């Protein structure tokens with residue numbers, strides 16, 4: 001797994017725009033090299049602001065949206081169209097505004113599918129396994145970019161500190177009793193996240209600064225899930241100044257004005 005690099009931007013607005021530009025560049029590069037690309041989306045404040053920033057820039061046309069597989073790192077177990085679903089936020093901010101291939105938009109199903117949360121997690125795991133190729137060496141495709149928001153408690157996806165999902169070796173799990181509403185969720189596990197070529201953790205605000213510091217330390221993944229958010233080739237912590245304010249000075253970082 002890769003050692004994280006930290007990039008700090010002035011504020012949450014600049015951060016979202018910078019991450020948007022970075023995503024566009026990465027997807028264009030991967031599509032040029034391989035033909036198609038894959039991305040794992042996140043919910044949360046910066047995650048959705050980033051998607052809106054992609055939609056707002058003309059550079060979005062450089063991406064071939066039909067040659068992109070779109071996955072989610074987690075989903076709130078709510079019916080399709082519910083405002084609190086990460087999918088709904090992503091569709092409103094970006095996916096309804098670009099020419100995606102609906103067959104390549106891989107949503108985590110909610111209760112309106114007739115499935116329980118466990119069945120939905122199993123179904124997503126099966127969808128991932130179908131998409132995996134021999135060179136992935138496992139039941140999860142090697143995502144080109146996994147975008148993860150992070151909570152003040154250092155949760156990523158729907159992996160909350162101390163919860164059983166952090167001991168699970170399957171690729172996707174149902175989460176019950178999440179401390180942040182809604183209590184029932186579906187989440188990739190850390191082993192699934194760690195199959196990604198690149199993992200980018202995005203966070204803004206002073207309330208995230210303690211979690212950022214811990215996530216960059218050797219803290220255990222069970223107490224600090226974000227410390228397990230690592231990509232095989234590259235890990236980036238993309239932060240605003242407030243979120244970066246408790247990072248020890250000896251940890252190298254790149255700042256932008």
Ligand SMILES: O=C1O[C@H](COP(=O)(O)O)[C@@H](O)[C@H](O)[C@H]1O
Nearest residue numbers: 042043044045046149150151157
């Ligand atoms: O509930 C969730 O929260 C996190 C972080 O959200 P934020 O609003 O504090 O940025 C998000 O990454 C996750 O996908 C989501 O389900």
